[in-house]
Amino acid sequence: MTNVITTDNVRISYGDHEALHGINLNFQENQITALIGPSGCGKSTYLRSLNRMNDLIPNTTVTGEIRFRNNDIYSNSTDVVDLRKKIGMLFQQPNPFPLSVYENVAYGLKLSGVVNKRMLDERVEISLKQAAIWDEVKDSLNKNALSFSGGQQQRICMARVLAVQPEVILMDEPTSALDPISSAKIEETLMSIHDQFTIIIVTHNMQQAARISDKTAFLLNGDLVEFDQTEKMFINPKMDATSDYLNGKFG
Amino acid sequence: MNPKRTNQIATGLIYVLVAIVVLILAGLLGYILVNGVPNISWHFLTSGAEAFSAGGGIRDQLFNSLYLLVLTLIISLPIALGAGIYLSEYAADNWVTNVIRTMIEVLSSLPSVVVGLFGYLLFVIKFGFGFSILAGAIALTFFNLPLLTRNIEESLHNVSNLQREAGLSLGLSNWKTISGIVLPAALPGIITGVILCSGRVFGEAAALIYTAGQSAPTVNYLNFNPLSATSFLNPMRPAETLAVHIWKLNTEGITPDAHLISSGASAVLIIVILMFNLGARAFGNLVYLKMTAVK
Numbered sequence: 001m002t003n004v005i006t007t008d009n010v011r012i013s014y015g016d017h018e019a020l021h022g023i024n025l026n027f028q029e030n031q032i033t034a035l036i037g038p039s040g041c042g043k044s045t046y047l048r049s050l051n052r053m054n055d056l057i058p059n060t061t062v063t064g065e066i067r068f069r070n071n072d073i074y075s076n077s078t079d080v081v082d083l084r085k086k087i088g089m090l091f092q093q094p095n096p097f098p099l100s101v102y103e104n105v106a107y108g109l110k111l112s113g114v115v116n117k118r119m120l121d122e123r124v125e126i127s128l129k130q131a132a133i134w135d136e137v138k139d140s141l142n143k144n145a146l147s148f149s150g151g152q153q154q155r156i157c158m159a160r161v162l163a164v165q166p167e168v169i170l171m172d173e174p175t176s177a178l179d180p181i182s183s184a185k186i187e188e189t190l191m192s193i194h195d196q197f198t199i200i201i202v203t204h205n206m207q208q209a210a211r212i213s214d215k216t217a218f219l220l221n222g223d224l225v226e227f228d229q230t231e232k233m234f235i236n237p238k239m240d241a242t243s244d245y246l247n248g249k250f251g
Numbered sequence: 252m253n254p255k256r257t258n259q260i261a262t263g264l265i266y267v268l269v270a271i272v273v274l275i276l277a278g279l280l281g282y283i284l285v286n287g288v289p290n291i292s293w294h295f296l297t298s299g300a301e302a303f304s305a306g307g308g309i310r311d312q313l314f315n316s317l318y319l320l321v322l323t324l325i326i327s328l329p330i331a332l333g334a335g336i337y338l339s340e341y342a343a344d345n346w347v348t349n350v351i352r353t354m355i356e357v358l359s360s361l362p363s364v365v366v367g368l369f370g371y372l373l374f375v376i377k378f379g380f381g382f383s384i385l386a387g388a389i390a391l392t393f394f395n396l397p398l399l400t401r402n403i404e405e406s407l408h409n410v411s412n413l414q415r416e417a418g419l420s421l422g423l424s425n426w427k428t429i430s431g432i433v434l435p436a437a438l439p440g441i442i443t444g445v446i447l448c449s450g451r452v453f454g455e456a457a458a459l460i461y462t463a464g465q466s467a468p469t470v471n472y473l474n475f476n477p478l479s480a481t482s483f484l485n486p487m488r489p490a491e492t493l494a495v496h497i498w499k500l501n502t503e504g505i506t507p508d509a510h511l512i513s514s515g516a517s518a519v520l521i522i523v524i525l526m527f528n529l530g531a532r533a534f535g536n537l538v539y540l541k542m543t544a545v546k
């Protein structure tokens with residue numbers, strides 16, 4: 001299988017505090033990889049380095065190599081805007097724009113130059129369907145996205161990401177702020193788009209990782225402890241730390 | 252003393268202090284309105300001032316105040332917007348930014364008389380503008396800019412970072428994220444700020460006495476050529492504003508009814524400013540609803 005993203009000896013520091021101490025991980029096409037580990041172990045830091053969202057935080061240094069489709073994403077010739085179109089992101093807190101549902105989902109498309117109304121309508125509908133929110137919003141596409149519940153907002157955000165058809169979708173604990181029903185719907189979405197996107201998901205919820213991911217990476221204190229097929233890792237972890245964490249002994 | 256008692260005393264004291272503030276304000280407003288409103292009439296608002304005889308109005312001064320306000324906003328709003336966006340979205344947290352902020356702070360605490368005299372020396376005399384609306388508008392820009400910039404910066408700053416992340420992660424450029432998402436989200440706050448600043452500008456006198464001047468030459472309200480000396484739109488003509496007019500009537504007014512006109516003009520001034528202040532909130536909310544809500 002092709003590697004979509006490869007990371008080699010990635011170290012990330014905030015000021016002089018090193019949060020990640022050399023991570024080697026590869027992500028394969030159309031697989032779901034879960035990143036697990038206790039709070040503060042560096043999952044978000046790592047995830048946000050993959051589409052350079054860390055650039056927004058001053059005094060962050062990234063060393064090592066992160067390649068997307070074999071291009072170094074931290075090289076000077078990389079167009080960050082273009083990179084982020086291909087590597088989309090869903091956040092922990094739903095963050096729809098204060099616009100209508102339709103405008104939220106169409107926003108990215110319009111900016112990349114899609115003007116044909118029919119085409120926009122079509123993509124908006126497909127994306128909302130993929131995100132398992134269509135039935136709930138189809139009669140109120142002109143309503144402000146902020147007037148929906150948190151779980152619905154998150155799925156609208158999911159549709160917004162899907163609409164621009166990225167290759168990779170990064171998710172940082174996308175369901176931890178949601179009710180169980182909405183979480184289940186997000187998971188449902190993940191399963192259904194599974195074969196079209198490469199997905200990397202940070203999750204606090206071990207059951208969720210077990211249910212949805214093909215591979216799991218366990219991080220601890222800025223180090224990668226173990227990376228394996230999810231099934232293998234959950235049934236038979238190689239490291240003691242992994243087993244302790246999976247059994248709820250800490251974290 | 253037990254805590255309950257202390258609490259009662261503290262609460263009581265706070266109420267008394269608030270009551271004092273409200274009383275002072277209500278007393279002032281009441282005095283001005285009670286004395287002034289009876290002098291306001293359609294004739295008063297629509298006729299020109301008289302220098303020596305009774306029965307003059309404030310038409311020209313009222314128009315000058317509004318025109319000056321518009322010109323001031325045309326000059327200061329783009330600058331403040333640029334500066335506010337820069338400070339909130341681009342400026343790194345370093346000494347350069349700190350110097351800029353400190354200078355804005357200093358500028359905002361300059362007494363308006365000083366701003367006026369500076370404008371007089373530089374624009375009226377040195378650049379040869381003479382007493383003119385333009386010189387007044389520039390002086391008011393100095394006066395207005397710090398507050399406006401800070402207000403815009405703050406409004407932008409209040410937009411959640413989640414919105415910026417949403418835009419950037421969607422592959423919008425930095426500028427697109429700012430102009431397409433952050434700025435619209437901040438617009439209600441910005442509009443409120445602009446209107447509040449307008450109220451301040453509208454009532455300003457000291458900065459204008461030596462810049463826009465103290466005379467209101469007769470102008471032709473049908474002459475729309477801003478280059479013509481008699482046009483009401485000519486930015487190079489001297490223009491006494493309402494606030495300056497009030498000041499002048501009270502210091503050297505020689506019309507027999509100076510007192511009546513001044514109290515009427517004060518009431519008009521206060522009413523307009525109150526309208527700005529009350530309108531600001533309503534309008535800001537309206538814009539927000541328009542932009543975000545159910546269509």
Ligand SMILES: Nc1ncnc2c1ncn2[C@@H]1O[C@H](COP(=O)(O)OP(=O)(O)O)[C@@H](O)[C@H]1O
Nearest residue numbers: 014019037038039040041042043044045046057
């Ligand atoms: N913006 C930041 N500035 C400084 N330190 C940070 C910042 N974000 C995260 N950290 C630190 O980096 C480490 C990893 O954090 P994070 O990646 O958020 O962990 P996780 O997502 O696994 O909970 C923590 O020690 C945290 O305190």
Ligand SMILES: [Mg+2]
Nearest residue numbers: 043044045172
């Ligand atoms: Mg995190």
